[in-house]
Amino acid sequence: MTLSLDFTNMMAGALPHGAGITEEQLGASAARFRDVHTAVHARVADLGFLTLANNEVLLQQSLAVAEAVQGRFDDVLLLGIGGSALGPIALRTALCPPQWNALTAEQRGGRPRLHVLDNVDPATISATLARLHLARTLVLVVSKSGGTVETMAQYLIVREALAQAVGDGAAKQHLVFVTDPEVGALRRIARAEGITTVDIPSNVGGRFSVLSPVGILPAALLGIDVRALLAGAAHVTVSAGTSDLAGNLPGTFAVLQWLADRDHGRRVQVLMPYADPLRDLALWFVQLWAESLGKLRPDGQAVGPTPLPAVGATDQHSQVQLFMEGPLDKTVTFIAVRGRISEGRIPARHGDIPELGYLGGHTLGELIDIEQRATAGALAARGRFNATLAIDAIDAWHLGALMQTFALATAYAGDLYGVNAFDQPGVELGKQFAYALLGRAGSESARAEWDALPRPDPRYCL
């Protein structure tokens, strides 16, 4: 069980033409990091994600619900968006067999399918409801604030469908709310109607909530080893106890990305796992990095790197051309899974055809590993910053370790960039405009601001 980071290809010693972070830049950052580390870890009471992995009471909430419903449901329907959806999706994709929802009950070991409605597309919701046997469906309604507009709209529709399928009283036995312990509409409804609820601690924000019941409850329902998930995260948190940059892996990741942006213009930061099961982990990371760091500093400066998801080897045939020859504005962080070298033997055939003959006797595990290393080397040879996070295997422990690595790195990077990594003020205006257009009470001033915006100019419409 190891997680390692090789950042040789971020450094001046490895990259040609004077590209790369210098020893001096890294050294100077070590002092800065000590302050960052102190500031972040001093906020342990505010930053609930730091202690989620050790919160046995919270874990028991999810385990108790999972145990109580075991065997009663074939399908779990999760209503949630953003941080309420990306974590559960990433865990399902990484830790359940491929195409989990297309497997039979026997192939799933009696565990339910998991459907995540993370949008308000009318076609998706109606098709999902038409297909589900609601009498055998558990609905998780997940919202930290308890009032997210998309999730509330989904809830109203699904609640009515449940009532029609099983009766409104029995519908409550099909619902679990995952929300703030005190405030919000979901909490209020749960109290009034006696609906089972598990808590997202008040000091845990949506995008940092995957190790709270937001991720742990769906994972437990799917049969994922949630204790191993939390153990991987706890291991990383303990390792990151040091304020010595050279021994702090999440800190090193954060500092390198920040230096690459600030001093070298590498403002687009790619996360590229070489593994299908980690595709959705990259999307989870995108929210974490984008929504935490992309914002206005107190001095009014707009900052924040742009995270970009990719997957290897697939994207060698899509985005890698741009990474290799486009502007020198990117870093690429690979995730490599080193323990699969013997998997997927390629049979020998067509030994006389050059394009196929050399492949026989190799394995897919070897091929995908070689392609990752070849791409890393090629990028470095062309002055492109890259680093490799390596894990032994894709399992619950390593997922927990990776997720906590990125969560800690995000907290550190917030301090480095000089922004509050834990708010998202930029989404408020669009939300207010939507409330105004929907006629929600109290949105009159937003309506006035909306009405003052320029209308579509016929000269610019075609």
Place this chain on the structure above:
Amino acid sequence: MTLSLDFTNMMAGALPHGAGITEEQLGASAARFRDVHTAVHARVADLGFLTLANNEVLLQQSLAVAEAVQGRFDDVLLLGIGGSALGPIALRTALCPPQWNALTAEQRGGRPRLHVLDNVDPATISATLARLHLARTLVLVVSKSGGTVETMAQYLIVREALAQAVGDGAAKQHLVFVTDPEVGALRRIARAEGITTVDIPSNVGGRFSVLSPVGILPAALLGIDVRALLAGAAHVTVSAGTSDLAGNLPGTFAVLQWLADRDHGRRVQVLMPYADPLRDLALWFVQLWAESLGKLRPDGQAVGPTPLPAVGATDQHSQVQLFMEGPLDKTVTFIAVRGRISEGRIPARHGDIPELGYLGGHTLGELIDIEQRATAGALAARGRFNATLAIDAIDAWHLGALMQTFALATAYAGDLYGVNAFDQPGVELGKQFAYALLGRAGSESARAEWDALPRPDPRYCL
């Protein structure tokens, strides 16, 4: 059947603080565009994608294969990567009901499931093969060059699995190759073994091939109206016959993105459909835009915008914070589906709770439309460039129209950026390194170059 573009929010008249493209910049580009248009359309013999929609002979190849196999197969397994996979995936997601592969045969109207193996991940391939009933599976092997390493490795594994399941002779009845008409390993094998083959015309590159049999054959197998798909594309090609920028929609899209990058530093270009079925269209666009434009100009300058995929409303809870408040380095192009306003009625309930009460009586179609317009307005109010492509409905005609719009825009943008939009020289070095590490004959010089690269530095590994 309409496709429109509103780019008011790209222009100086709509954006505050002097942001936005000026009338003068746009006017000056009209003359430049006339030359670009002439140059691109003069290459009609080279640029096969311009005429794919009218190639009846090619269409009949796919239709004949689809008819010949109808009813014989429950599953189609497509082996391909990059341009051979992204188009078929985008078409399936857009034009088949959600979670197509999880539907029953009856729900699918007797049409097969479609599985796309677009990677060499050992876990994915073994899980897919373990689940499929190969005696009822058709395997499409798709590679323009006919020798793509990932696709060849997949083929060797799947061919052996087929031989074990149905015998090596009968395996040929389960295979269709989609490849260049003349050259490459697949063509050679097909000739030697009598395997059914359909053509990717020599003058059609992988990422421009979705309207060739690469996309049309899988679409026909899935029961998609391929004639409507081609008709939408043909409509756009005809409309783009004019070299007058003000009447050329793909040209306007290309010029605006190029101006936004060159004159305003908007180098990250987001495509954000507000519709679940168009999620994978954004990934198809990413390959097209990134691999065509991200490269070295003849003068050695590294150019090319970075395309970024997003989906609304979902990404309002992920990437939109960055788009609203991060650096002024982005454009956002929305795709809005205007004909769904009446779909997905939200029932009234909890009228006394502010977060839910106002939603009753609205529809999801209305909500997602309002959220798109609210986000566009909010971005504009903060000086963020954005434009909206609007379509009436998500159907084959509009998909064909959208795809041809982006393909034409890419060809124009190649000329504007001064690069060859139809090659991908940057991926060669990584490919050679991989050949060297796999021991393929003829890769000795790549091996020497690889051996000269710096090794992982222990100081930079933790």
